[in-house]
């Protein structure tokens with residue numbers, strides 16, 4: 128049962144194809160688990176198509192046409208297609224990004240309860256990372272300088288506002304301060320997409336803040 132979804136603005140931008148690649152990948156992965164958002168996204172895409180068809184044809188400025196044509200020669204940006212089945216246990220997009228299992232990834236050890244692995248998406252402005260939180264352990268209390276998207280892949284975690292399970296999608300920003308904690312029964316693996324570094328607020332981790340930088344690639 129999925130309880131947390133992208134908000135309508137984010138789903139709209141996803142459906143229009145205007146989200147940055149790493150954020151789009153995260154929403155796309157949520158759709159693997161969530162038939163409600165799949166349906167909604169399909170509806171938004173159809174509505175977008177209908178609006179586009181209704182636009183009256185207009186005279187196109189020749190120089191504008193030239194510039195559009197010249198852009199067609201540029202390499203097309205990488206896009207991800209949303210999967211259409213909600214029951215897929217191991218999303219194709221995740222397999223493509225990881226090129227192997229969790230054990231094959233390079234993990235940076237933050238402390239004894241937390242490891243992070245940054246994956247390559249081709250988006251140089253948004254970091255796309257896996258967080259492995261050991262059972263019962265926490266990501267130190269932090270707030271955000273930008274937007275943080277989170278999607279649970281394995282296990283579950285909780286923070287001050289709720290409990291999040293596989294497929295749940297969260298968006299947090301500078302207004303939120305939280306301490307994500309994995310369930311005691313099993314390790315939690317989740318995706319985190321950041322457009323700016325997080326900021327630790329606990330006294331024992333605050334000294335690390337100047338060293339936090341995005342690793343988007």
Ligand SMILES: [Zn+2]
Pocket residue numbers: 129131132133157161162163164165
């Ligand atoms: Zn959803």
